[in-house]
Amino acid sequence: MKLVNGQSLIGTPVLDEVEIARARHLLVHVQSHDGPVMKLYLWDQAARDFCKKFKSYENTPTVLLVTTVNTKSLGGTLALTSMSSSRVFMDYDVQPTIDYFGWLGSNPQSAERVDAEVVTKRETLTIGEILSYIKQGSTKGQLGFFECTATMVHGSTWYYISCSGCNTKATKGPTSLMCSKCGKVNISGVAQYLLYTQYSVTL
Template sequence: MSESKLQSHPHRFTFQIFDTIDGDFCKEDVLVRLIHFWEARNFKKGNMLMGIELLLIDSKSNAVQAYIPANRLFRHEGRLKSNSVYTLNNFMIIPTKKVYKVTDHKHGIVFTEKTSMVLEPIGDHKIDEQKFRFRNYEDFASIVDTNADLFDVIGQVRLIVGDNIHSPSTLESAPQVEGSRSSDRVFLHLQLKDGQTIRIYLWGTIAALFRERWNESEVKPAVLLITIVNPKTVGPVMALSSTSSTRIFFDNDVTETKQYLTWLGDNGHKTPKIASSSSAVTKLETVTIQEILQFLQNENPQEASFYCFGTILDIQPQYGWYYISCSKCNNKLEKADTSMYCNYCKESNNIGVIRYRFEIRVCDKNKDVETFVVLDSEATKIAGRRAADV
């Protein structure tokens, strides 16, 4: 697109702000900074591009999520540039999203055929360059697996595991994809200010971008700020999963990481120990079945996570594919004469919840065979595949 089409109109002296906008359509000018934008794709329909999501902020630090449908991208995509300021008008106003929310504002924005987005000349627009929504461990745990809010997290790096983490960048070739999920992954731990340590998975392009910058850094960062992450249950614990809109900031990238780094320096001798309720592990490695059994037999009681790659020999559903569990404690409900009864809670008439559970026999690379119990989300996936095969 030519430079002439990107020229700003004469500067206006008054602008609306998102908090004062009402109704279904806004024809007035709003001065906004484009903080970030990313593709919205439908993975159930061949990774089809649905549109572009934008994170905008006005002069009063109100952040709003906007959306440009794919059929209207040609009008705007050539001029989208992060951290640039625009005058926006003639857009549709909708209620904020109920899932995958990246702002706290009551409004959302949708671009129409009449929407105008004009680049403003460089100047002192007095609009914040970033806006983050930090949460602690308990906040993330309260919304795990809901796909509701996608908050931000900041903390001290405690552990990083990933393929090629110290080798040249993998961005020279696109990440390999298995099905709808990229096989490119980085796993890390961040210790938060309250002492809790939280697990984080970076996937696909986000993992590759992180790996590239990590490998190029002469001084490895002590602090990471990771935006728009989705709390998910992974195995027995909660973890934060990157999304297509995730951004990652190192030590001196933004004010928030600089302040956290200063806090670490000022409180280095007072930094909280890892809390006992933390999901942290001190070691993550690939082991054989025999090594897992030895760990269980010989080590003192503790929590640890391992990777064990093996082949499923058979599924043993002799106890059924699922059971009806208590909604309070997840233990199996027993049948009474006219109701269900929980032996743990000592209550009857419980509202039951279906919980998947079955056993599988797995053979590892050393030909060792062992039986494992598969629960909840992973059991649901396997059960779903079995039903599809049938």
């Protein structure tokens, strides 16, 4: 492991379980045996298992084994995503992690190999700052990858009733709701609420 939610292992990462539970995932940068640094996204139960195991170790664990993951490419970088059947193991949990931990001890240069373009920290930015970055990046030929976290605010005073088919604001008819876009009467209405969003950017 290289980074846990953007924190270096050297500084003993502090895992905020409340925040991780709210976000439902955490991000771990992992160095593969003979390959590149990859981004590993642990979701839901896998994220909770990671936190529990990580905190149970007296010394900061460095070896991670996760079973059953999906692979995909994000911006040319290989990324791994946990599944509901994924299981998490660390340093001395099972024989494969014990063997790899021993191999790292004999090959310390492998633990120091880092791809700076992949191992990056997240920064929380305003929409204005993201727009400014995009404008500057387009002139310099740079690429940025953005992640948006949204929170549905139930009970908000800002909402409207929409058509369940097309989400257009519904209008009141004599006896039912109508949709001007679909041209239908007696539609099923769905409440559309205010959405708060938070953006982070990987530079």
